[in-house]
Amino acid sequence: MLIKLVPIDDTNREAVLALSVREDQPFVAPNDVSLRQADEANAENSGVARPFAIYADGTLVGFCMFAFDPSDEDEEDRYYLWRFMIDQRYQDKGYGQGALEAIMDYFRDNGADRLYLSTEPENERGLHVYHKAGFRETGVIDDGEAVMMRMLKGPRKLIKGYYGMDVDKLLHIRGRNGCGVSMATYDGDEFITYCSGSGRFGQDFPVNPDMLFQAGSVSKPAFAVTLLRYVDKGKIDLDADISGVVSDIVKKGPLTFAALLSHTAGYNVHGFPGYPAAHEPLSLEDVLLGKGNTPKLRRIHPNGQQYMYSGGGITLAELAFTRITGMTLRDAFQKEVAEPLGLKRTGYFQPLDEDKLDNAAFGGRLAQKEDAAHGFHYYPEHAAAGLWTTPTELCKLGVALSRSYRRGGFLKKKTVRRMMTPVLDNYGLCIYRGVNCPELAFHGGWNEGFLTEWNFSLKEDLCVASMINRASDAIDEAHAETAFELYQNAKE
Secondary structure, eight states: OOEEEEEOOTTTHHHHHTOOOOTTOTTSOOHHHHHHHHHHHHHHSTTSEEEEEEEETTEEEEEEEEEEOTTOSSHHHHEEEEEEEEOGGGTTTTHHHHHHHHHHHHHHHTTOSEEEEEEOTTOHHHHHHHHHTTOEEEEEEETTEEEEEEEOSSOOOOOOOBTTBOHHHHTTOOSSSSOEEEEEEEOSSOEEEEEEEBSSTTSOOBOOTTOBEEOGGGHHHHHHHHHHHHHHTTSOOTTSOOTTTTTTTOSSOOOOHHHHHTTOSOBOOOOOOOEETTSOOOOHHHHHTTOSSSOOOOBOSOTTSSOOOOHHHHHHHHHHHHHHHSSOHHHHHIIIIIHHHTOSSOBOOSSOOGGGGGGBOOOTTHHHHTOTTOOSEEOSOHHHHOOEEOHHHHHHHHHHHHHHHHHOSSSOHHHHHHHHSOSBTTBOSSOEEOSSSTTEEEEEEEETTEEEEEEEESSSSOEEEEEESOOOHHHHHHHHHHHHHHHHHHHO
């Protein structure tokens, strides 16, 4: 067959508008919408949008539209197959593949070395057509659509990039059976995610944007936010002596939430290793009294005189919080944070609900070492280490805090400003502040087999979150550096 791409003009516009896809193809935008968007784009930047009618042996069979701008600094926006459809009368006749070959020839002839497109991840029919033509997923999800790419010159090797970074190389993501990474950014306009590798070591289990990861110590700021919602309601006083609330654990005061959340209360127990998923449940009291796998909580430095990171102190704060509010942290977080912010997949799920297991990442090699069905640890220390979430939902939380810092809203302005104000060693209330980047607020997390980095700006709607199911000193350092570089690139 002879495929020709003919520019849209007055002679064929009405015929193109009459083309349509089947009712079971809701992923394809109507052609009138596409042509209107082309007119709008060209009014702003002439020639960028290029709509074409697709003819096969002289018969109009489809429509396509390109975004074509060689001067664009973002390589993904230079050469883009913006819209593509074959009329329902001509589908399953080979016209789609023929048209894609003609489209790729057009871009080659005009100097492009690669071509991008995006489609709904659920568009199985479209994905089949694109895969057959050599397009492959980049791992990026942009505004809910999977971005795909096809090299047009040289080897067809897929070049993966996220904000100009080779994430797979930096984090040693190799193939589909090792570790995996899930990332998300929000830059004031949209959420863009990147997923690569396997969510379960040794399995072909591709990471996706909704996959749950353990957040490690990023659980702490999520707990602080929950507690601060009660501060805003006048039900908790950050500076009140709460030693009487936990007198079975603390024999001598003073003790305040402010000191516990800023790690200046002087308590031991830096962090928690967790327990195999099938371990019998432990209470907060069990943990604090040393009945688990960590020492008994005790004050080893004077209150308020130095910063000493203490997961034990955060667990003590959680115990006091639950006694004052009469709610578990899981329930309080759901009511005060998850529901108001629309977080559908974030919570203190300890142990993890069975109905959430299907799309949960496994940490490192824990499935092979301990429990093939539950490759993660159980953390009864919810506030310190028990949060499950996704990078996109961490970005939603970061943006909510940033907006509250600037103008109030989800939290009162004075409340979140206190949270973000360093007490000692550049640490506020469960949050770090950048030394050389003062608008930056951030926290990292390390659970057995999981690493998390969470960075957001206090000056603008900008947040970056990254989660990986592999943990070692070397990967932790590389992960932190990658997340910060990602933040800097997104800011630009």
